Amino acid sequence: MAGWKDEVEEIVFPGKICVPYSWTVGSTLSKWYVQLRDDGEIWANRCPSCGRVYVPPKIKCIECYKDMNEWVKLPGTGTVETYTVVNYHEPSLHPKKPPFVYGVIKMDGADTGLVHLIDGVAPEKVKVGMRVKAVLAKERDGHITDIKHFKPIA
Amino acid sequence: MERVAVIGVGQTKYQQGKRETFHELVYEAASKALKDTDITVEDIDNVVSVSSDFWDGRTISSMAISDASGAFNKDISTVEGDGTFGVLYGMMRILSGSFGTTMVVAHHKGTESNMNGITNTSFDPLVERRLGLDALSSAALQARRYMHTSGATEEQFAMVSVKNHVNATRNPFATVPMEITVEDVMNSAMLASPLKKLDCSPVCDGAAAVVLAAERNAKKLSTNKKRVWLNGVGHCADAYRLGDRDLADTRALKKAAKKAYEMAGVTPDDIDVAEVYDAFSYMEPLWLEGLGFCEDGTGPEFEERGAFDFGGKLPVNPSGGRMSANPVQVAGLAAVIECVLQLRGEAGRRQVRGAEKALAHGINGMCGQSHCVWILGK
Numbered sequence: 001m002a003g004w005k006d007e008v009e010e011i012v013f014p015g016k017i018c019v020p021y022s023w024t025v026g027s028t029l030s031k032w033y034v035q036l037r038d039d040g041e042i043w044a045n046r047c048p049s050c051g052r053v054y055v056p057p058k059i060k061c062i063e064c065y066k067d068m069n070e071w072v073k074l075p076g077t078g079t080v081e082t083y084t085v086v087n088y089h090e091p092s093l094h095p096k097k098p099p100f101v102y103g104v105i106k107m108d109g110a111d112t113g114l115v116h117l118i119d120g121v122a123p124e125k126v127k128v129g130m131r132v133k134a135v136l137a138k139e140r141d142g143h144i145t146d147i148k149h150f151k152p153i154a
Numbered sequence: 155m156e157r158v159a160v161i162g163v164g165q166t167k168y169q170q171g172k173r174e175t176f177h178e179l180v181y182e183a184a185s186k187a188l189k190d191t192d193i194t195v196e197d198i199d200n201v202v203s204v205s206s207d208f209w210d211g212r213t214i215s216s217m218a219i220s221d222a223s224g225a226f227n228k229d230i231s232t233v234e235g236d237g238t239f240g241v242l243y244g245m246m247r248i249l250s251g252s253f254g255t256t257m258v259v260a261h262h263k264g265t266e267s268n269m270n271g272i273t274n275t276s277f278d279p280l281v282e283r284r285l286g287l288d289a290l291s292s293a294a295l296q297a298r299r300y301m302h303t304s305g306a307t308e309e310q311f312a313m314v315s316v317k318n319h320v321n322a323t324r325n326p327f328a329t330v331p332m333e334i335t336v337e338d339v340m341n342s343a344m345l346a347s348p349l350k351k352l353d354c355s356p357v358c359d360g361a362a363a364v365v366l367a368a369e370r371n372a373k374k375l376s377t378n379k380k381r382v383w384l385n386g387v388g389h390c391a392d393a394y395r396l397g398d399r400d401l402a403d404t405r406a407l408k409k410a411a412k413k414a415y416e417m418a419g420v421t422p423d424d425i426d427v428a429e430v431y432d433a434f435s436y437m438e439p440l441w442l443e444g445l446g447f448c449e450d451g452t453g454p455e456f457e458e459r460g461a462f463d464f465g466g467k468l469p470v471n472p473s474g475g476r477m478s479a480n481p482v483q484v485a486g487l488a489a490v491i492e493c494v495l496q497l498r499g500e501a502g503r504r505q506v507r508g509a510e511k512a513l514a515h516g517i518n519g520m521c522g523q524s525h526c527v528w529i530l531g532k
Binding site: 029062085114115145 | 173211268270271274279280281282284285286287288290291294295296297298299302343344345346347348349393395396397398401
Protein backbone atom coordinates (compact mmCIF):
# COMPACT_ATOMS: atom_id res chain seq x y z
CA MET A 1 0.00 0.00 0.00
CA ALA A 2 1.14 3.55 0.61
CA GLY A 3 3.26 2.91 3.69
CA TRP A 4 6.38 4.10 1.88
CA LYS A 5 5.00 7.66 2.09
CA ASP A 6 5.49 7.74 5.86
CA GLU A 7 9.06 6.54 5.55
CA VAL A 8 10.43 8.53 2.63
CA GLU A 9 12.96 11.25 3.33
CA GLU A 10 11.31 14.66 2.88
CA ILE A 11 13.29 16.91 0.55
CA VAL A 12 12.73 20.70 0.63
CA PHE A 13 14.15 23.12 -1.96
CA PRO A 14 14.75 26.62 -0.59
CA GLY A 15 13.93 29.24 -3.22
CA LYS A 16 13.58 32.93 -3.87
CA ILE A 17 12.07 34.83 -6.78
CA CYS A 18 13.91 38.03 -7.69
CA VAL A 19 12.51 39.81 -10.73
CA PRO A 20 13.07 43.52 -11.39
CA TYR A 21 10.21 45.93 -12.13
CA SER A 22 10.02 49.56 -13.23
CA TRP A 23 6.68 50.82 -11.97
CA THR A 24 5.38 53.86 -13.83
CA VAL A 25 4.02 56.29 -11.25
CA GLY A 26 1.52 57.96 -13.60
CA SER A 27 0.83 61.66 -14.09
CA THR A 28 -1.40 62.19 -11.03
CA LEU A 29 0.89 60.61 -8.43
CA SER A 30 4.01 61.93 -10.23
CA LYS A 31 2.71 65.48 -9.80
CA TRP A 32 2.03 64.75 -6.14
CA TYR A 33 5.53 63.38 -5.55
CA VAL A 34 7.23 66.24 -7.47
CA GLN A 35 5.40 68.80 -5.28
CA LEU A 36 6.38 66.86 -2.17
CA ARG A 37 10.01 66.39 -3.23
CA ASP A 38 10.77 69.84 -4.70
CA ASP A 39 8.49 72.16 -2.72
CA GLY A 40 8.01 70.19 0.51
CA GLU A 41 4.25 70.51 0.11
CA ILE A 42 1.41 67.97 0.44
CA TRP A 43 -1.29 68.44 -2.17
CA ALA A 44 -4.61 66.74 -2.76
CA ASN A 45 -7.19 66.77 -5.54
CA ARG A 46 -10.90 67.53 -5.50
CA CYS A 47 -13.87 65.91 -7.25
CA PRO A 48 -15.66 68.47 -9.43
CA SER A 49 -18.96 66.72 -8.77
CA CYS A 50 -19.15 65.87 -5.06
CA GLY A 51 -16.30 68.05 -3.78
CA ARG A 52 -14.57 65.16 -2.03
CA VAL A 53 -10.84 65.83 -1.56
CA TYR A 54 -8.40 62.93 -1.93
CA VAL A 55 -4.91 62.48 -0.54
CA PRO A 56 -2.99 60.74 -2.04
CA PRO A 57 -4.64 62.16 -5.17
CA LYS A 58 -6.52 59.91 -7.58
CA ILE A 59 -7.32 60.13 -11.29
CA LYS A 60 -11.04 59.72 -10.65
CA CYS A 61 -13.39 60.16 -7.71
CA ILE A 62 -14.35 56.78 -6.24
CA GLU A 63 -17.97 57.83 -5.72
CA CYS A 64 -18.63 59.89 -8.90
CA TYR A 65 -16.18 58.34 -11.40
CA LYS A 66 -15.32 61.89 -12.58
CA ASP A 67 -11.88 63.19 -13.64
CA MET A 68 -10.23 65.29 -10.94
CA ASN A 69 -8.15 68.24 -12.21
CA GLU A 70 -8.49 70.69 -9.31
CA TRP A 71 -5.50 70.64 -6.97
CA VAL A 72 -5.66 71.76 -3.35
CA LYS A 73 -2.67 72.48 -1.09
CA LEU A 74 -3.01 70.91 2.36
CA PRO A 75 -1.57 72.42 5.54
CA GLY A 76 0.13 69.11 6.43
CA THR A 77 -1.76 68.73 9.71
CA GLY A 78 -4.36 66.15 10.65
CA THR A 79 -5.99 63.94 13.25
CA VAL A 80 -5.15 60.31 14.12
CA GLU A 81 -8.14 58.24 13.02
CA THR A 82 -6.60 54.94 14.10
CA TYR A 83 -3.11 53.57 14.89
CA THR A 84 -1.22 50.44 15.83
CA VAL A 85 2.00 49.93 17.74
CA VAL A 86 3.95 47.30 15.80
CA ASN A 87 5.94 44.93 18.00
CA TYR A 88 7.02 42.29 15.47
CA HIS A 89 9.98 42.73 13.17
CA GLU A 90 10.20 42.12 9.45
CA PRO A 91 13.64 43.51 8.61
CA SER A 92 13.08 43.33 4.86
CA LEU A 93 9.76 45.22 5.05
CA HIS A 94 9.71 47.53 8.02
CA PRO A 95 11.23 51.02 7.79
CA LYS A 96 12.36 50.88 11.41
CA LYS A 97 12.85 48.53 14.35
CA PRO A 98 9.87 47.81 16.63
CA PRO A 99 8.19 49.20 18.53
CA PHE A 100 7.01 51.76 15.98
CA VAL A 101 3.61 53.19 15.11
CA TYR A 102 1.50 53.16 11.95
CA GLY A 103 -1.53 55.43 11.79
CA VAL A 104 -4.28 56.54 9.48
CA ILE A 105 -4.16 60.35 9.53
CA LYS A 106 -7.33 62.19 8.54
CA MET A 107 -5.70 65.15 6.81
CA ASP A 108 -7.01 68.67 7.41
CA GLY A 109 -8.54 69.95 4.18
CA ALA A 110 -9.08 66.42 2.80
CA ASP A 111 -11.81 63.82 3.14
CA THR A 112 -9.54 60.78 3.15
CA GLY A 113 -6.95 59.34 5.46
CA LEU A 114 -3.24 58.97 4.76
CA VAL A 115 -1.55 55.84 6.10
CA HIS A 116 1.86 56.62 7.52
CA LEU A 117 4.24 56.39 10.46
CA ILE A 118 3.71 58.28 13.72
CA ASP A 119 6.88 59.17 15.64
CA GLY A 120 8.33 61.84 17.89
CA VAL A 121 6.19 60.49 20.73
CA ALA A 122 6.38 57.42 22.98
CA PRO A 123 4.26 54.69 21.29
CA GLU A 124 2.08 54.27 24.39
CA LYS A 125 1.18 57.98 24.29
CA VAL A 126 -0.40 57.79 20.82
CA LYS A 127 -4.20 58.16 20.94
CA VAL A 128 -7.09 58.21 18.48
CA GLY A 129 -8.03 61.86 17.95
CA MET A 130 -4.48 63.11 18.57
CA ARG A 131 -3.53 66.15 16.45
CA VAL A 132 -0.42 65.60 14.33
CA LYS A 133 1.62 67.25 11.60
CA ALA A 134 3.83 65.91 8.84
CA VAL A 135 7.59 65.93 9.35
CA LEU A 136 9.35 65.97 5.98
CA ALA A 137 12.63 64.24 5.24
CA LYS A 138 15.57 66.59 4.64
CA GLU A 139 16.76 64.59 1.63
CA ARG A 140 13.75 63.85 -0.57
CA ASP A 141 13.68 61.56 -3.59
CA GLY A 142 10.02 61.47 -4.62
CA HIS A 143 8.67 58.63 -2.47
CA ILE A 144 6.04 58.34 0.28
CA THR A 145 8.98 58.33 2.70
CA ASP A 146 9.64 62.00 1.73
CA ILE A 147 7.17 62.43 4.59
CA LYS A 148 9.40 61.05 7.36
CA HIS A 149 6.50 60.57 9.76
CA PHE A 150 3.73 62.44 11.56
CA LYS A 151 4.40 63.88 15.01
CA PRO A 152 2.08 65.32 17.64
CA ILE A 153 1.37 69.04 17.48
CA ALA A 154 2.74 70.32 20.78
CA MET B 155 -33.29 31.14 -13.23
CA GLU B 156 -32.00 27.59 -13.03
CA ARG B 157 -30.89 26.49 -9.57
CA VAL B 158 -27.36 25.31 -8.80
CA ALA B 159 -26.53 22.76 -6.12
CA VAL B 160 -23.44 21.62 -4.26
CA ILE B 161 -23.52 17.86 -4.78
CA GLY B 162 -20.23 16.89 -3.20
CA VAL B 163 -17.41 18.22 -1.03
CA GLY B 164 -13.87 17.25 -0.06
CA GLN B 165 -11.10 18.77 2.02
CA THR B 166 -7.71 17.91 3.42
CA LYS B 167 -6.93 18.35 7.07
CA TYR B 168 -5.61 21.92 7.51
CA GLN B 169 -2.10 21.85 8.96
CA GLN B 170 1.11 23.80 9.14
CA GLY B 171 4.07 22.39 7.24
CA LYS B 172 2.16 19.76 5.28
CA ARG B 173 4.47 17.40 3.41
CA GLU B 174 2.41 17.24 0.22
CA THR B 175 2.97 19.64 -2.69
CA PHE B 176 0.03 21.89 -3.59
CA HIS B 177 -0.52 19.62 -6.58
CA GLU B 178 -0.85 16.63 -4.23
CA LEU B 179 -3.18 18.53 -1.90
CA VAL B 180 -5.46 19.38 -4.83
CA TYR B 181 -5.48 15.74 -5.89
CA GLU B 182 -6.53 14.70 -2.36
CA ALA B 183 -9.34 17.28 -2.06
CA ALA B 184 -10.68 16.70 -5.58
CA SER B 185 -10.61 12.90 -5.17
CA LYS B 186 -12.51 13.19 -1.88
CA ALA B 187 -15.11 15.45 -3.50
CA LEU B 188 -15.64 12.97 -6.35
CA LYS B 189 -15.94 10.12 -3.87
CA ASP B 190 -18.37 12.10 -1.73
CA THR B 191 -20.48 12.82 -4.83
CA ASP B 192 -20.15 9.19 -5.96
CA ILE B 193 -19.23 10.23 -9.50
CA THR B 194 -16.07 9.86 -11.60
CA VAL B 195 -13.83 12.52 -13.05
CA GLU B 196 -15.56 12.01 -16.44
CA ASP B 197 -18.74 13.50 -14.94
CA ILE B 198 -16.99 16.86 -14.36
CA ASP B 199 -17.11 19.12 -17.42
CA ASN B 200 -15.00 22.07 -16.21
CA VAL B 201 -12.85 23.22 -13.29
CA VAL B 202 -12.52 26.54 -11.48
CA SER B 203 -9.39 26.76 -9.36
CA VAL B 204 -8.66 29.25 -6.59
CA SER B 205 -5.10 30.16 -5.72
CA SER B 206 -2.62 33.00 -5.46
CA ASP B 207 0.46 33.01 -7.66
CA PHE B 208 2.56 34.98 -5.17
CA TRP B 209 1.78 32.47 -2.44
CA ASP B 210 2.50 29.54 -4.79
CA GLY B 211 5.70 31.13 -6.07
CA ARG B 212 4.56 30.13 -9.53
CA THR B 213 2.60 32.10 -12.10
CA ILE B 214 -0.60 30.73 -13.67
CA SER B 215 -0.36 28.00 -11.07
CA SER B 216 -3.76 26.64 -12.12
CA MET B 217 -1.95 25.19 -15.13
CA ALA B 218 0.17 23.16 -12.71
CA ILE B 219 -2.88 21.58 -11.10
CA SER B 220 -4.96 20.89 -14.21
CA ASP B 221 -4.35 17.14 -13.99
CA ALA B 222 -4.70 16.95 -10.19
CA SER B 223 -8.04 18.76 -10.30
CA GLY B 224 -9.46 16.61 -13.08
CA ALA B 225 -9.25 19.38 -15.69
CA PHE B 226 -6.92 17.54 -18.05
CA ASN B 227 -8.49 17.46 -21.52
CA LYS B 228 -11.22 19.88 -20.30
CA ASP B 229 -11.22 23.50 -19.23
CA ILE B 230 -9.76 25.20 -16.16
CA SER B 231 -9.98 28.86 -15.21
CA THR B 232 -8.76 30.58 -12.06
CA VAL B 233 -9.96 33.00 -9.44
CA GLU B 234 -7.19 34.70 -7.49
CA GLY B 235 -8.92 35.46 -4.24
CA ASP B 236 -11.05 33.74 -1.66
CA GLY B 237 -12.78 30.41 -2.27
CA THR B 238 -16.23 32.00 -1.93
CA PHE B 239 -15.49 33.92 -5.14
CA GLY B 240 -14.42 30.65 -6.80
CA VAL B 241 -17.86 29.22 -6.04
CA LEU B 242 -19.38 32.39 -7.51
CA TYR B 243 -17.45 31.96 -10.76
CA GLY B 244 -18.27 28.26 -10.81
CA MET B 245 -21.98 28.98 -10.45
CA MET B 246 -21.82 31.68 -13.15
CA ARG B 247 -20.23 29.21 -15.57
CA ILE B 248 -23.16 26.85 -15.01
CA LEU B 249 -25.78 29.60 -15.28
CA SER B 250 -24.22 30.72 -18.58
CA GLY B 251 -25.44 27.41 -19.98
CA SER B 252 -21.96 26.41 -21.13
CA PHE B 253 -21.34 23.85 -18.39
CA GLY B 254 -23.37 21.45 -16.32
CA THR B 255 -20.98 20.19 -13.64
CA THR B 256 -18.21 22.36 -12.21
CA MET B 257 -15.44 21.32 -9.83
CA VAL B 258 -14.28 24.28 -7.73
CA VAL B 259 -10.97 23.58 -6.04
CA ALA B 260 -8.79 25.82 -3.87
CA HIS B 261 -5.29 25.23 -2.57
CA HIS B 262 -2.86 27.01 -0.30
CA LYS B 263 0.58 26.31 1.13
CA GLY B 264 1.06 29.36 3.31
CA THR B 265 3.75 27.82 5.44
CA GLU B 266 6.11 27.59 2.44
CA SER B 267 6.47 31.37 2.33
CA ASN B 268 6.17 34.44 4.55
CA MET B 269 2.73 35.93 5.17
CA ASN B 270 3.96 39.42 5.97
CA GLY B 271 6.12 39.52 2.85
CA ILE B 272 3.37 38.18 0.57
CA THR B 273 0.60 40.41 1.95
CA ASN B 274 2.89 43.47 1.79
CA THR B 275 2.91 42.98 -1.99
CA SER B 276 -0.85 43.50 -2.12
CA PHE B 277 -0.21 47.17 -1.25
CA ASP B 278 0.41 49.78 -3.94
CA PRO B 279 4.15 49.79 -4.74
CA LEU B 280 3.74 53.48 -5.59
CA VAL B 281 2.57 54.44 -2.08
CA GLU B 282 1.96 52.22 0.94
CA ARG B 283 4.10 49.17 0.15
CA ARG B 284 7.28 51.06 0.97
CA LEU B 285 5.98 51.74 4.48
CA GLY B 286 6.05 47.98 5.16
CA LEU B 287 2.34 47.47 5.80
CA ASP B 288 0.98 43.92 5.64
CA ALA B 289 -2.18 41.98 6.52
CA LEU B 290 -1.41 41.99 10.25
CA SER B 291 -0.53 45.66 10.72
CA SER B 292 -3.42 46.84 8.54
CA ALA B 293 -5.84 44.58 10.44
CA ALA B 294 -4.56 46.15 13.66
CA LEU B 295 -5.45 49.59 12.26
CA GLN B 296 -8.96 48.32 11.53
CA ALA B 297 -9.31 46.70 14.97
CA ARG B 298 -8.38 49.95 16.72
CA ARG B 299 -10.77 51.96 14.56
CA TYR B 300 -13.57 49.47 15.37
CA MET B 301 -12.81 49.74 19.11
CA HIS B 302 -13.06 53.51 18.78
CA THR B 303 -16.42 53.53 16.94
CA SER B 304 -18.09 50.66 18.86
CA GLY B 305 -16.54 50.89 22.30
CA ALA B 306 -15.41 47.27 21.97
CA THR B 307 -12.73 46.04 24.36
CA GLU B 308 -9.72 43.82 23.77
CA GLU B 309 -11.30 41.31 26.18
CA GLN B 310 -14.39 41.10 23.97
CA PHE B 311 -12.17 40.34 20.96
CA ALA B 312 -10.37 37.72 23.07
CA MET B 313 -13.74 36.03 23.77
CA VAL B 314 -14.15 35.44 20.02
CA SER B 315 -10.74 33.79 19.87
CA VAL B 316 -11.64 31.58 22.84
CA LYS B 317 -15.02 30.59 21.36
CA ASN B 318 -13.60 29.63 17.98
CA HIS B 319 -10.53 27.81 19.27
CA VAL B 320 -12.81 25.78 21.58
CA ASN B 321 -15.25 25.11 18.70
CA ALA B 322 -12.29 23.72 16.76
CA THR B 323 -11.86 20.95 19.33
CA ARG B 324 -14.95 19.38 17.72
CA ASN B 325 -13.55 19.70 14.16
CA PRO B 326 -11.04 17.05 12.98
CA PHE B 327 -9.96 19.31 10.06
CA ALA B 328 -8.86 22.28 12.22
CA THR B 329 -5.22 23.30 12.71
CA VAL B 330 -5.20 24.63 16.28
CA PRO B 331 -8.05 23.27 18.41
CA MET B 332 -7.43 24.69 21.88
CA GLU B 333 -9.20 24.93 25.21
CA ILE B 334 -8.00 28.44 26.03
CA THR B 335 -9.22 31.28 28.23
CA VAL B 336 -9.58 35.04 27.78
CA GLU B 337 -6.51 35.41 30.03
CA ASP B 338 -4.48 33.20 27.67
CA VAL B 339 -5.38 35.46 24.75
CA MET B 340 -4.74 38.66 26.73
CA ASN B 341 -1.37 37.33 27.91
CA SER B 342 -0.21 36.17 24.47
CA ALA B 343 2.42 38.28 22.72
CA MET B 344 1.26 41.71 21.56
CA LEU B 345 2.08 41.69 17.82
CA ALA B 346 0.47 44.90 16.58
CA SER B 347 -1.72 46.58 19.17
CA PRO B 348 -4.53 45.84 19.90
CA LEU B 349 -3.92 42.43 18.25
CA LYS B 350 -2.17 39.72 20.21
CA LYS B 351 -0.87 36.40 18.93
CA LEU B 352 -4.07 34.53 19.86
CA ASP B 353 -6.24 37.18 18.15
CA CYS B 354 -4.60 36.13 14.87
CA SER B 355 -5.28 33.00 12.83
CA PRO B 356 -2.53 30.54 11.98
CA VAL B 357 -1.70 30.58 8.26
CA CYS B 358 -1.65 26.94 7.24
CA ASP B 359 -1.74 24.53 4.30
CA GLY B 360 -4.56 22.64 2.71
CA ALA B 361 -6.95 22.22 -0.18
CA ALA B 362 -10.70 21.96 -0.58
CA ALA B 363 -13.06 21.10 -3.41
CA VAL B 364 -16.78 21.23 -4.13
CA VAL B 365 -18.77 19.81 -7.03
CA LEU B 366 -21.44 22.20 -8.35
CA ALA B 367 -24.20 21.06 -10.67
CA ALA B 368 -27.04 22.62 -12.59
CA GLU B 369 -30.43 21.40 -11.32
CA ARG B 370 -30.87 19.04 -14.29
CA ASN B 371 -27.46 17.43 -13.63
CA ALA B 372 -27.79 17.52 -9.86
CA LYS B 373 -30.94 15.43 -9.90
CA LYS B 374 -29.27 12.82 -12.12
CA LEU B 375 -25.96 12.67 -10.26
CA SER B 376 -26.94 13.06 -6.61
CA THR B 377 -29.44 12.08 -3.97
CA ASN B 378 -31.62 14.42 -1.93
CA LYS B 379 -29.53 13.69 1.14
CA LYS B 380 -26.29 14.94 -0.41
CA ARG B 381 -27.74 17.90 -2.30
CA VAL B 382 -27.47 21.42 -0.90
CA TRP B 383 -28.79 24.38 -2.91
CA LEU B 384 -26.99 27.67 -3.50
CA ASN B 385 -30.06 29.81 -2.80
CA GLY B 386 -28.51 33.25 -2.75
CA VAL B 387 -25.25 35.08 -3.34
CA GLY B 388 -24.13 38.69 -3.06
CA HIS B 389 -20.76 40.33 -3.56
CA CYS B 390 -19.47 43.88 -3.33
CA ALA B 391 -16.12 45.68 -3.16
CA ASP B 392 -15.11 48.84 -1.27
CA ALA B 393 -12.22 51.26 -2.10
CA TYR B 394 -8.68 49.89 -2.44
CA ARG B 395 -6.76 52.38 -0.28
CA LEU B 396 -7.27 51.94 3.46
CA GLY B 397 -7.47 55.74 3.87
CA ASP B 398 -10.29 55.98 1.32
CA ARG B 399 -12.50 53.87 3.60
CA ASP B 400 -13.77 54.16 7.15
CA LEU B 401 -12.29 50.87 8.31
CA ALA B 402 -15.14 50.28 10.78
CA ASP B 403 -17.83 50.90 8.14
CA THR B 404 -19.13 47.65 6.62
CA ARG B 405 -20.93 49.28 3.68
CA ALA B 406 -19.64 46.80 1.06
CA LEU B 407 -20.63 43.80 3.20
CA LYS B 408 -24.07 45.26 3.87
CA LYS B 409 -24.68 45.57 0.14
CA ALA B 410 -23.41 42.03 -0.52
CA ALA B 411 -25.53 40.59 2.30
CA LYS B 412 -28.68 42.39 1.14
CA LYS B 413 -28.29 40.94 -2.36
CA ALA B 414 -27.74 37.45 -0.98
CA TYR B 415 -30.74 37.56 1.39
CA GLU B 416 -33.01 38.96 -1.32
CA MET B 417 -31.97 36.36 -3.86
CA ALA B 418 -32.60 33.57 -1.34
CA GLY B 419 -35.83 35.18 -0.10
CA VAL B 420 -34.70 35.04 3.54
CA THR B 421 -33.79 37.40 6.38
CA PRO B 422 -30.96 37.10 8.92
CA ASP B 423 -33.52 35.60 11.36
CA ASP B 424 -33.94 32.58 9.08
CA ILE B 425 -30.24 31.61 9.27
CA ASP B 426 -29.49 28.62 11.54
CA VAL B 427 -25.70 28.54 11.30
CA ALA B 428 -23.06 30.89 9.89
CA GLU B 429 -19.41 30.57 8.89
CA VAL B 430 -17.99 34.08 8.94
CA TYR B 431 -14.49 35.32 8.05
CA ASP B 432 -12.50 35.61 11.28
CA ALA B 433 -8.80 35.59 10.38
CA PHE B 434 -8.52 38.16 13.19
CA SER B 435 -10.76 37.96 16.27
CA TYR B 436 -12.29 41.46 15.92
CA MET B 437 -13.48 40.69 12.39
CA GLU B 438 -16.20 38.25 13.48
CA PRO B 439 -18.36 40.78 15.41
CA LEU B 440 -17.65 43.48 12.81
CA TRP B 441 -18.80 41.30 9.91
CA LEU B 442 -21.76 39.96 11.93
CA GLU B 443 -22.96 43.56 12.13
CA GLY B 444 -22.53 43.97 8.37
CA LEU B 445 -24.40 40.72 7.80
CA GLY B 446 -27.35 42.10 9.77
CA PHE B 447 -27.22 39.73 12.74
CA CYS B 448 -26.94 42.71 15.10
CA GLU B 449 -26.92 46.50 14.93
CA ASP B 450 -23.75 48.44 14.10
CA GLY B 451 -21.47 48.64 17.12
CA THR B 452 -23.23 45.89 19.09
CA GLY B 453 -21.34 42.84 17.77
CA PRO B 454 -18.87 42.70 20.66
CA GLU B 455 -21.68 42.85 23.27
CA PHE B 456 -23.56 40.03 21.51
CA GLU B 457 -20.32 38.00 21.45
CA GLU B 458 -19.85 38.62 25.18
CA ARG B 459 -23.41 37.48 25.92
CA GLY B 460 -22.77 34.23 24.05
CA ALA B 461 -25.28 34.86 21.25
CA PHE B 462 -22.87 33.38 18.69
CA ASP B 463 -21.62 30.48 20.83
CA PHE B 464 -22.09 26.90 19.69
CA GLY B 465 -25.20 26.67 21.88
CA GLY B 466 -26.21 30.30 21.33
CA LYS B 467 -28.97 32.00 19.35
CA LEU B 468 -26.94 31.74 16.14
CA PRO B 469 -23.93 29.41 16.18
CA VAL B 470 -21.14 31.23 14.32
CA ASN B 471 -18.07 29.36 13.14
CA PRO B 472 -18.87 25.99 14.71
CA SER B 473 -15.92 24.67 12.66
CA GLY B 474 -13.58 26.87 14.66
CA GLY B 475 -13.47 29.31 11.76
CA ARG B 476 -10.40 30.79 10.14
CA MET B 477 -9.20 31.52 13.69
CA SER B 478 -8.43 27.80 14.04
CA ALA B 479 -7.37 27.04 10.46
CA ASN B 480 -6.49 29.70 7.92
CA PRO B 481 -5.51 28.19 4.58
CA VAL B 482 -5.85 31.69 3.09
CA GLN B 483 -7.40 31.27 -0.39
CA VAL B 484 -9.08 28.04 0.71
CA ALA B 485 -10.72 29.70 3.73
CA GLY B 486 -14.01 30.67 2.10
CA LEU B 487 -14.37 27.30 0.38
CA ALA B 488 -13.85 25.62 3.77
CA ALA B 489 -16.65 27.88 5.09
CA VAL B 490 -18.98 26.77 2.27
CA ILE B 491 -18.07 23.12 2.91
CA GLU B 492 -18.80 23.48 6.62
CA CYS B 493 -22.23 24.88 5.76
CA VAL B 494 -22.88 21.96 3.39
CA LEU B 495 -21.89 19.42 6.07
CA GLN B 496 -24.11 21.20 8.63
CA LEU B 497 -27.10 21.16 6.26
CA ARG B 498 -26.54 17.49 5.40
CA GLY B 499 -26.39 16.68 9.12
CA GLU B 500 -22.85 15.35 8.72
CA ALA B 501 -20.98 17.78 10.97
CA GLY B 502 -20.35 15.22 13.71
CA ARG B 503 -19.78 16.61 17.20
CA ARG B 504 -20.15 20.18 15.94
CA GLN B 505 -23.54 19.56 14.30
CA VAL B 506 -26.04 22.39 14.79
CA ARG B 507 -29.29 20.48 15.24
CA GLY B 508 -31.95 20.93 12.61
CA ALA B 509 -29.97 23.41 10.50
CA GLU B 510 -31.96 24.24 7.35
CA LYS B 511 -30.41 27.53 6.21
CA ALA B 512 -26.72 28.41 6.42
CA LEU B 513 -24.62 31.46 5.59
CA ALA B 514 -21.01 31.39 4.37
CA HIS B 515 -18.90 34.52 4.09
CA GLY B 516 -15.49 35.26 2.60
CA ILE B 517 -13.38 38.33 1.92
CA ASN B 518 -10.79 39.53 -0.55
CA GLY B 519 -8.30 42.29 0.00
CA MET B 520 -6.88 44.01 3.04
CA CYS B 521 -9.30 44.65 5.94
CA GLY B 522 -12.19 43.09 4.05
CA GLN B 523 -12.15 45.31 0.98
CA SER B 524 -14.42 42.89 -0.87
CA HIS B 525 -17.03 40.46 0.41
CA CYS B 526 -18.91 37.42 -0.90
CA VAL B 527 -21.96 36.11 0.97
CA TRP B 528 -23.67 32.79 0.29
CA ILE B 529 -27.01 31.50 1.54
CA LEU B 530 -27.29 27.74 1.34
CA GLY B 531 -30.35 25.61 1.96
CA LYS B 532 -31.60 22.04 1.92
